[in-house]
Amino acid sequence: MHTERICVFGIVQGVGFRPFVSRIAAVHAIRGTVCNKGSYVEILAQGAAPSALTAFHDDLEGKAPERSAILKVVTTTEDRSPYETFSIVESAREKGDIFVSPDIAICDTCKKELFDKTNRRYLHPFINCTACGPRLTILDAMPYDRERTSMGEFPMCPQCEYEYTHAETRRYDAQPVCCNDCGPEVYLLDQPERRRQAIIAARQAIIDGKIIAVKGIGGFHLCCDARNEQTVQALRQRKRRPVKPFAVMMKDLDAVRQQCVLPDGVEKALDGHQKPIVLLPKKSGQTLAPSIAPGNPSIGVMLPYTPLHLLLFMYDDGLSVPDALVMTSANESGAPICHDDEEARQELSGLCDLILSHNRRIRLRADDSVMDWYDGKPYMIRRSRGYAPLPFFYGKGTGKDVLAIGGELKNCFCIGRNNLFYPSPYIGDMADIRTVEALRQSIRRMTTLLEAEPSVVACDLHPRYNTTAVAHELGLPVVPVQHHYAHILSCMAENGYEQPVIGVAFDGTGYGTDGTIWGGEVLVSDAHGFQRAASIQPFWQRGGDVSAREGWRIAVSLIDGLQQDRSQAAATIDALHLCSEAERQAQFFLADQQINSVLSTSAGRLFDGVSAILGIYRSSTFEGQASMALQFAAEAWERTQPQPPVQPMAPLHHKDRLILPTGALVQRILEGRLAGGHTGQLAYGFHRDLAAMIAGACLAVREETGLTTVALSGGVFQNRLLLGLCDQALQSLDFTVLKHSTVPPNDGGIALGQAIYAAYM
Numbered sequence: 001m002h003t004e005r006i007c008v009f010g011i012v013q014g015v016g017f018r019p020f021v022s023r024i025a026a027v028h029a030i031r032g033t034v035c036n037k038g039s040y041v042e043i044l045a046q047g048a049a050p051s052a053l054t055a056f057h058d059d060l061e062g063k064a065p066e067r068s069a070i071l072k073v074v075t076t077t078e079d080r081s082p083y084e085t086f087s088i089v090e091s092a093r094e095k096g097d098i099f100v101s102p103d104i105a106i107c108d109t110c111k112k113e114l115f116d117k118t119n120r121r122y123l124h125p126f127i128n129c130t131a132c133g134p135r136l137t138i139l140d141a142m143p144y145d146r147e148r149t150s151m152g153e154f155p156m157c158p159q160c161e162y163e164y165t166h167a168e169t170r171r172y173d174a175q176p177v178c179c180n181d182c183g184p185e186v187y188l189l190d191q192p193e194r195r196r197q198a199i200i201a202a203r204q205a206i207i208d209g210k211i212i213a214v215k216g217i218g219g220f221h222l223c224c225d226a227r228n229e230q231t232v233q234a235l236r237q238r239k240r241r242p243v244k245p246f247a248v249m250m251k252d253l254d255a256v257r258q259q260c261v262l263p264d265g266v267e268k269a270l271d272g273h274q275k276p277i278v279l280l281p282k283k284s285g286q287t288l289a290p291s292i293a294p295g296n297p298s299i300g301v302m303l304p305y306t307p308l309h310l311l312l313f314m315y316d317d318g319l320s321v322p323d324a325l326v327m328t329s330a331n332e333s334g335a336p337i338c339h340d341d342e343e344a345r346q347e348l349s350g351l352c353d354l355i356l357s358h359n360r361r362i363r364l365r366a367d368d369s370v371m372d373w374y375d376g377k378p379y380m381i382r383r384s385r386g387y388a389p390l391p392f393f394y395g396k397g398t399g400k401d402v403l404a405i406g407g408e409l410k411n412c413f414c415i416g417r418n419n420l421f422y423p424s425p426y427i428g429d430m431a432d433i434r435t436v437e438a439l440r441q442s443i444r445r446m447t448t449l450l451e452a453e454p455s456v457v458a459c460d461l462h463p464r465y466n467t468t469a470v471a472h473e474l475g476l477p478v479v480p481v482q483h484h485y486a487h488i489l490s491c492m493a494e495n496g497y498e499q500p501v502i503g504v505a506f507d508g509t510g511y512g513t514d515g516t517i518w519g520g521e522v523l524v525s526d527a528h529g530f531q532r533a534a535s536i537q538p539f540w541q542r543g544g545d546v547s548a549r550e551g552w553r554i555a556v557s558l559i560d561g562l563q564q565d566r567s568q569a570a571a572t573i574d575a576l577h578l579c580s581e582a583e584r585q586a587q588f589f590l591a592d593q594q595i596n597s598v599l600s601t602s603a604g605r606l607f608d609g610v611s612a613i614l615g616i617y618r619s620s621t622f623e624g625q626a627s628m629a630l631q632f633a634a635e636a637w638e639r640t641q642p643q644p645p646v647q648p649m650a651p652l653h654h655k656d657r658l659i660l661p662t663g664a665l666v667q668r669i670l671e672g673r674l675a676g677g678h679t680g681q682l683a684y685g686f687h688r689d690l691a692a693m694i695a696g697a698c699l700a701v702r703e704e705t706g707l708t709t710v711a712l713s714g715g716v717f718q719n720r721l722l723l724g725l726c727d728q729a730l731q732s733l734d735f736t737v738l739k740h741s742t743v744p745p746n747d748g749g750i751a752l753g754q755a756i757y758a759a760y761m
């Protein structure tokens with residue numbers, strides 16, 4: 001009999017796809033089978049008439065479950081003996097392109113059941129269904145079946161088993177399905193309270209102004225009342241985190257509207273099934289504790305995404321918990337997020353008053369994703385829970401597997417299989433040896449999950465990065481990739497752009513091919529290589545790694561470079577109160593002896609230096625603090641008056657490349673500051689002139705190469721003011737501008753770029 005073999009590729013596992021197929025088969029009287037093949041879903045379909053098969057096809061693509069994402073359907077025909085019924089057959093293992101579903105926030109139907117007294121899962125902290133619940137973080141190996149997840153150790157009760165095996169229920173084939181009788185349970189770590197008593201104790205502790213730790217989907221959070229200034233300050237002291245903003249989880253959208261301004265379209269992102277942290281402008285008169293995000297016009301907000309989060313806000317114990325809670329990744333500064341009781345006991349006991357844990361194991365850590373909002377679209381800052389490991393397609397494929405280790409800060413790695421590239425969840429900063437170990441573990445787990453056998457490993461060009469060492473441990477051929485070139489490739493990849501581009505990489509520091517520090521670069525790039533077409537004007541970066549946190553050192557070096565006369569430079573440095581006389585002498589000594597001095601074109605460090613010159617921040621307690629404050633000052637000024645469009649500024653011609661005249665810009669800022677100019681105005685002028693220089697450099701490169709597409713990447717483009725000014729200036733010059741949206745412009749994105757190069761070089 002005429003039979004169609006339909007292979008559906010995409011996010012079709014763990015999202016209720018097989019029961020969906022079985023339902024529409026019933027509607028169109030289709031007989032045959034559906035089966036998970038590990039990499040795709042295979043359907044064998046026989047219809048009474050060709051029209052029935054056509055209708056079945058239409059529904060397959062048109063009515064697929066909300067959480068699924070069909071990337072490709074391949075249909076072939078063959079002759080088979082007739083089927084009696086339509087049935088779901090057990091998973092077979094087969095190698096191929098594998099799609100692992102990210103974790104999915106609790107769905108609306110489960111939320112209703114959670115608070116329905118007549119439902120048998122009333123207040124069950126692990127309620128989930130075919131459309132929602134943990135996926136990647138509980139997964140051991142593909143294909144996605146219960147025995148290969150953390151739920152394998154919880155045998156189902158007869159009722160759950162019935163739902164799991166019957167296509168007409170909402171939980172058919174939902175691997176994490178469970179209930180109060182058979183599921184995991186919550187408890188206070190090293191305390192007698194379990195289940196209900198544990199939840200009530202946690203809620204009471206929050207009300208009492210205590211700090212608690214809560215186990216979520218991808219790791220633990222530290223949590224407290226976001227309106228209690230004293231508690232938030234205590235959390236800052238214990239975490240030794242003086243000013244870096246804390247994320248806040250709010251009960252619902254109404255609670256968010258009370259505190260924040262919601263730009264158009266943002267509600268959908270905030271309340272979608274990924275539930276990321278979204279940076280939202282504070283509303284005037286908002287009532288959160290000032291220490292949540294001091295000096296920052298925005299706060300990072302997310303909505304509850306697990307049933308347990310919802311139960312912290314709402315329960316039947318008569319207590320009233322605040323509708324805004326600090327929810328910050330629970331780890332010591334620099335260490336990876338804690339994901340099991342042992343780590344929590346060791347690292348969190350001193351930071352919090354009680355630990356609300358549970359016995360469903362987390363197999364793979366996943367921090368919360370963080371996004372900003374630009375031009376009506378998400379602008380990713382950290383791509384992790386809810387997004388990882390959704391793949392990107394790029395190019396025609398090479399048939400080989402590659403592994404890219406990523407960078408040293410905000411690390412995430414990436415696995416490439418043929419033309420599919422799977423970025424990992426966020427791992428962390430590699431300065432901490434525990435994070436390096438977490439990287440090794442996660443690489444092992446993800447390569448197993450994706451059944452990847454990398455033949456080559458890509459890493460940063462920096463010879464002394466911990467990630468470079470990890471790459472060399474693997475015993476595979478190693479391909480070093482220049483940092484800023486990897487940024488540009490990541491932007492091209494997420495935009496699916498395969499032609500050469502004018503890549504503008506404005507970033508912190510990265511190792512250049514000439515051994516100097518790069519970070520304010522214009523690189524003509526494609527997947528096979530790049531050419532350094534322009535950079536900002538080089539300056540001396542002195543004092544090694546500390547200069548990354550101490551912008552005043554950059555400021556001193558900039559001034560020393562601009563002013564020929566030492567005594568005049570000294571007078572300027574003293575007038576700006578950049579440092580003590582002894583510190584100034586020490587810097588001059590380093591300069592004269594050329595000790596610990598490297599030439600740098602890092603845009604990030606230039607921002608830090610200008611921030612110090614303007615008296616905004618002399619130094620930072622976290623990467624980006626000084627430059628963010630510079631941006632906020634500029635934005636506050638921008639709002640006070642209309643600003644004319646940016647006019648491109650021509651670059652200088654240097655022997656091997658073009659130079660953006662940033663030295664003259666610093667000179668103007670310096671003179672303005674010494675003349676008592678307005679800080680905000682000068683900060684705005686800095687952004688504007690930098691955008692004008694970027695536009696001017698792109699024009700010059702266009703003249704030489706004929707290229708008309710610009711890609712904007714690098715951590716400095718987290719600065720939405722600079723991004724907006726460049727975007728507008730370039731568009732008005734008829735450039736096509738590629739920007740990031742779902743891949744971070746910062747170092748969290750470079751693994752994708754490294755993987756593309758390793759695959760296609």
Ligand SMILES: [Zn+2]
Nearest residue numbers: 107110129132
């Ligand atoms: Zn659900």
Ligand SMILES: [Zn+2]
Nearest residue numbers: 157160179182
């Ligand atoms: Zn059960």
